[in-house]
Amino acid sequence: MALFAVIGLGSFGATVATQLIELKHEVIGIDLNKKYVENISDQLTHAVIADATDEHVLDELDVKRCEAVVVAIGEDIEASILCVLHLKNMGVKKIWVKAKSKAHHMILTHLNVDKIIHPEEDMGVRVAQSLSYPMVSRYMALEDDHYIVKVEIHADHHGMPLRKLMNHVPEIKTLLLKRGSRIDDNPAPDMLLQEGDILVIEGLLEPLRRLSKYFKRL
Structure with missing residues (x-):
């Protein structure tokens, strides 16, 4: 059993989080949207309404303990990039990121994340x-x-x-x-x-x- 964090609990992030739970892992789910968190809170190990672009929040949640962090922030590319930068600064072991566009993908490539995901394309x-x-x-x-x-x-x-x-x-x-x-x-x-x-x-x-x-x- 490993500990993972999923940041962004929209359709893609929620699916990743619940599948990890089904595989007997522990999952911290994070989203600023109260509705998204409430929809999935009873299925996850820990679900938090929080702003993942705030490094202090990520530090308080101690996400650097996680085996990997999945950044599944949807529409807000700036928030996704800022979140990744904080995770890199914190020394998170493995970072997987959902990319929204080719430009987003290019920036993530330069940030040296471990894996870039294109859910719709895949x-x-x-x-x-x-x-x-x-x-x-x-x-x-x-x-x-x-x-x-x-x-x-x-x-x-x-x-x-x-x-x-x-x-x-x-x-x-x-x-x-x-x-x-x-x-x-x-x-x-x-x-x-x-x-x-x-x-x-x-x-x-x-x-x-x-x-x-x-x-x-x-």
């Missing part, structure tokens, strides 16, 4: 990926155009040997197969797939695209 990418590759339920981007992809097996593939499916894309590595509650981290090539099986595979984008086309033809 969600747009995920929606486009899901529309383009319907067999993909979740994915994680790695470096050098590599992806780890979670694929759900549907009725069209029921009874098909794993080898027959993966022979279309020999460059892709099968990391594991999940069937119900059982996880096989070294599935046999002759294993017959069942509807509802989950495959976790890894590879470059181009072979994954070829696999996607094969799924679409079935």
Whole structure:
């Protein structure tokens, strides 16, 4: 269990905060908007109506104890930047920031924050990926155009040997197969797939695209 702070409890910030709670972490939520704080206060470890652009407030809340601080301030770019500067001055270990615009992103880059988040853009990418590759339920981007992809097996593939499916894309590595509650981290090539099986595979984008086309033809 770790302690996190989320500054800005609008739609994005509230989602981050509640998801961290579901993952069994402790979360301090901070927002100047009383309504936002009241809407989520009973779900967080600690929720505070406060101005996060005031360094004294951040110091009193002792946010430097946190494993990471997420700055999810929405429309007010100046407030976001001022908050980040205070966090940097306080020596906060890790700072993730929601960026509102390209200019905001550029300034945050110069401030050397640990991660810049574009929620709408990221969600747009995920929606486009899901529309383009319907067999993909979740994915994680790695470096050098590599992806780890979670694929759900549907009725069209029921009874098909794993080898027959993966022979279309020999460059892709099968990391594991999940069937119900059982996880096989070294599935046999002759294993017959069942509807509802989950495959976790890894590879470059181009072979994954070829696999996607094969799924679409079935």
